[in-house]
Amino acid sequence: MLDEFLAQLRKTPLGAFPTRLEFLERLSRRLGGPDIWIKRDDCTGLGGGGNKVRKLEYLLADARAQDCDTVITAGAIQSNHARLTAAAAAKCGLECILVLTDSVEGRSRAYKTSGNALLDRLFGAEVHVVPGDTNSMEKMQEIAAKLRGAKRRPYVIPIGGSNAIGTLGYVAAAGELVAQCGNAGISPACVMLPTGSGATQAGMVLGLALSRSSIRTVGFSVGRRQSDQIARLRTLVDATSSLLRIPIALDASNLVVDDRQVGLAYGIPTTRMVEAVRLLAEEEGLLLDPVYSGKAMAGLLAAVRDERNEKARPIVFLHTGGSPSLFAYDDIFGEESWS
Numbered sequence: 001m002l003d004e005f006l007a008q009l010r011k012t013p014l015g016a017f018p019t020r021l022e023f024l025e026r027l028s029r030r031l032g033g034p035d036i037w038i039k040r041d042d043c044t045g046l047g048g049g050g051n052k053v054r055k056l057e058y059l060l061a062d063a064r065a066q067d068c069d070t071v072i073t074a075g076a077i078q079s080n081h082a083r084l085t086a087a088a089a090a091k092c093g094l095e096c097i098l099v100l101t102d103s104v105e106g107r108s109r110a111y112k113t114s115g116n117a118l119l120d121r122l123f124g125a126e127v128h129v130v131p132g133d134t135n136s137m138e139k140m141q142e143i144a145a146k147l148r149g150a151k152r153r154p155y156v157i158p159i160g161g162s163n164a165i166g167t168l169g170y171v172a173a174a175g176e177l178v179a180q181c182g183n184a185g186i187s188p189a190c191v192m193l194p195t196g197s198g199a200t201q202a203g204m205v206l207g208l209a210l211s212r213s214s215i216r217t218v219g220f221s222v223g224r225r226q227s228d229q230i231a232r233l234r235t236l237v238d239a240t241s242s243l244l245r246i247p248i249a250l251d252a253s254n255l256v257v258d259d260r261q262v263g264l265a266y267g268i269p270t271t272r273m274v275e276a277v278r279l280l281a282e283e284e285g286l287l288l289d290p291v292y293s294g295k296a297m298a299g300l301l302a303a304v305r306d307e308r309n310e311k312a313r314p315i316v317f318l319h320t321g322g323s324p325s326l327f328a329y330d331d332i333f334g335e336e337s338w339s
């Protein structure tokens with residue numbers, strides 16, 4: 001049923017799907033808990049990869065349907081979403097304007113010049129760096145108004161690509177994951193993932209519910225407090241189910257957010273994130289990132305080490321990408337301790 005609904009929606013192919021579902025044998029053995037599997041959405045095939053490619057397939061199809069010539073989006077200076085929007089725009093022959101807020105304090109020089117910031121420019125985006133307290137939606141609307149005055153046709157994508165259209169990417173991903181778990185003969189208890197602007201988790205929640213799957217989602221917040229993030233997810237789920245015209249009633253047990261890995265704030269390193277990034281690199285040859293997947297993996301490690309948790313059913317970790325920003329955090333992986 002879900003596939004039929006999604007097939008009717010416009011989509012611009014940008015990435016390589018399905019992404020792989022892999023068993024993390026060495027990590028699972030080392031932790032001595034449930035089997036850990038990983039869904040490789042870091043390998044979505046465009047511009048260094050990551051979760052945003054799935055959202056952008058729907059968003060750029062909408063932009064093209066409206067005959068737009070320029071996409072505008074916003075994020076932090078090391079936004080993966082901004083980098084992938086620039087890559088997607090390049091692939092579609094569209095102009096790209098990025099509004100990047102200088103909002104993460106205490107970072108080294110590389111934060112502003114390396115990693116995603118470097119790649120944005122390589123993909124040909126026009127970059128506007130603005131102070132951290134700027135209202136980026138207002139700034140994007142201001143730029144869009146100027147472009148319209150010059151007879152251009154801008155398309156504004158919200159931070160993280162998180163609106164109902166972007167969420168569709170992860171509704172579809174949930175169906176993909178359910179099919180892969182069936183093929184692998186596993187019945188995971190949950191899929192653990194980082195949650196920021198929200199569409200990744202909201203889409204997963206909706207897609208899993210529509211697939212009648214018993215897999216729960218556990219989102220590790222990278223910035224907001226738990227109640228604010230849950231409210232955000234609920235809004236996205238409602239907007240997306242309206243867009244799909246499939247009514248869905250979710251109770252609180254469907255929207256699980258853990259905010260204990262945030263640390264001081266969005267983008268600020270934590271000791272447990274550094275441990276998680278190192279562990280996955282050393283045990284599995286996998287690259288996480290300091291802002292999203294590293295903090296989510298720290299949450300997974302804490303959950304697995306907690307004796308009260310179920311050990312019988314596997315856990316799937318959704319690797320959402322982000323490794324380019326490792327190069328923007330060049331100062332932290334040699335340090336002993338972080339907040």
Ligand SMILES: Cc1ncc(COP(=O)(O)O)c(C=O)c1O
Pocket residue numbers: 050051079080081160162194195196197198199200201289292293320321322
């Ligand atoms: C690497 C990575 N992981 C996870 C997320 C969070 O996804 P969402 O914004 O859909 O909650 C992002 C968002 O920018 C990201 O770049």
